[in-house]
Amino acid sequence: MPSSHEAAFRSTAVSDVIIVGGGAIGMTTALALQARGLRCTLIERGTLGAESSWAGGGILAPLRPWHYPQRVWDLVARSRALYAELQDGLQRSSGVDIELLHCGATLLDSADFDLAREWHARVGLPCENTHCGNAEAIAMPWVQQVRNPRLIRALRGAMEASGIPVWEQTPVQALCRDGDRVTGVHIDQGALRAPHTVVAAGAWSGHFSESVSARVRPMRGQMLRLEPASDHPSAAGIWLLPEAYVIVRGDGTTLLGSTVEDAGYDKSVTPEARERLLRTAASYLPWIKAARVVDHWAGLRPGSANGEPIIGADPALRGLWWNTGHFRTGLAMAPASAEELAEAIRTTG
Template identity: 40%
Template sequence: MTDCIVIGGGLLGLLTARMLNAAGAHVVLVERGGIFREASWAGGGILSPLVPWQYPDAVHALVHWSQQAWPGLVEELRDETGIDGELVRSGLLMTGIDADPAVTNWAQAHDCRLQSIGAADTVKLEPQLAENIGTAILLPDVAQVRNPRLGRALQESLLQRGVSLRAQTEVTGFIIRHGAVQGVTTGDGELLAAQVVVASGAWSGPLLRDTGIDLPVTPVRGQMIQFQARPGLIQHIVLHRDFYLIPRNDGLVLAGSTLEHTGYDKSVTAQAREQLVQRALALVPALADVPVVRQWAGLRPGSPDGVPIIDEHPQIRGLYINTGHFRNGVVMAPASAQLLTDRMQQRESFTDSGPYTL
């Protein structure tokens, strides 16, 4: 007998399923395509918003809780599965800006270590940066994970724990009786459970439309490119305005990302590639000699102010929603999954769920 059905095999679905399983529930996860192939695969894996003080406290509450949880989670997954999600504390070097008093006050109030770096020291920290890069702010504690590996580790962990994963199975609707959910319909027949979680990322809105709610979640395309550099070419995640570079352990450098409102079109464009290459070279001129080996796109579940919806459906008992994490779904995922699991298990949680209700 299934207790919970989770719809969506992205990070939010997998982590929610794992926490529900840990709470003793029998969980089935249903994924339309392959597990972990959409936004969660495409993301950069930075465990912080790019400019944290530009986000509301509701986002920060989830970010902060998750930042404490991530190292233990990656270690646990590595112990369980042998697959390393590569959590690296690279630090976030934000170039071309000064820490004004409002920023330092924010950092103090939010327990976020922040260092102001003079122009000469910025280039000492990252010798490959363009010479005229100027002053910077360093957030030394910001870490990153390697999304595809993390996804493999999570999938393996769920299988080991007995969570049933049904890939290539699309949920087409909900079975509702007397104001309560009783299961879902899929291309493969019905599945029954008293609790259903919609963690379907950018596709959550259309899935829920027939249940009488208009979810404020829309797809926002992000394109990235990847350079095959030598390990250590750059050490930090480097941000310049809204453009960033992420160095992986094996030398790959990710450059991203675009923010495009193109509906459900996930194709990549030559124009975005050219723009990302130019911005990368302007920041780190040595990348001119490094081949671009890959380009991809993902659809973020965009929401107003980036505040996710973590709530029960207002009219249908047992139907829950965990989506709308926009640009920060990787970093916020553990907290978001925990908050929803606590709610479903009627336990007290680490923060008030009020800001995340519909």
């Protein structure tokens, strides 16, 4: 009988593409490639989706799109159109509901009101003046949320259903090189070869290239889960505050985020961040004062300049592709990023 490693090596030996990293970006990329008839193998150092993609809030828009480059908005806008399809497809293949909710967002940061109105008028999306308690606010009814831990479960289920081989608890040590061509990856058990290798290793992507390490680095985000008292909003929603936001899920689960910290690969949480987030939120949303903190965690975003991801072929090494650097908007940009990269690889042949 062949060992499970031999069997896994055999299945990988017929792969067209090896994907390094099993976050939302790596998994959506694998599914988009497989849908185009390319055989993929995904290698994950730990557990699928357990890093930034789990830690995030699941708001499917940049927090303040008017501060972002057009490229980010284009990817978000294309992903908005793809999410409804993705939701249906994932439900069918995995049986998991990703809880895509058209809940809208309420902007309470008055310093941004003028920019917000101008931006909405320019892109043709609705926004209207409203109130939140006594405070003036802008309602952005088009904003959606997804429940990211469920998205991860659904993506895992869809990959299983598609027969995509996944190696978990398997760190990629280095890329295999043959001159200026990347021919696969080195793992503890040996070399895995494929004509194409995609690095989707989130905040760790820079480990595979000096030029990418100059552009993508970890940016810590701390998040709280709250148990609100009885007077909290009963419907799902998102409130955008100066340097904080609150997300209420469909079942009332409430998240308060998030910091943006340059702390290297340190994922610890701090009492200062917790106090600051709670103070800010309570000053805008009085019901937060009575809420109890039931969880506090941190994730490492793949930070990049202006939040613009790197999607496409490596400029120097043939066979090497990147899908990384999605910073604060990786869940919002995942479907379009995956489609764009998969199409580029498919047309290369």
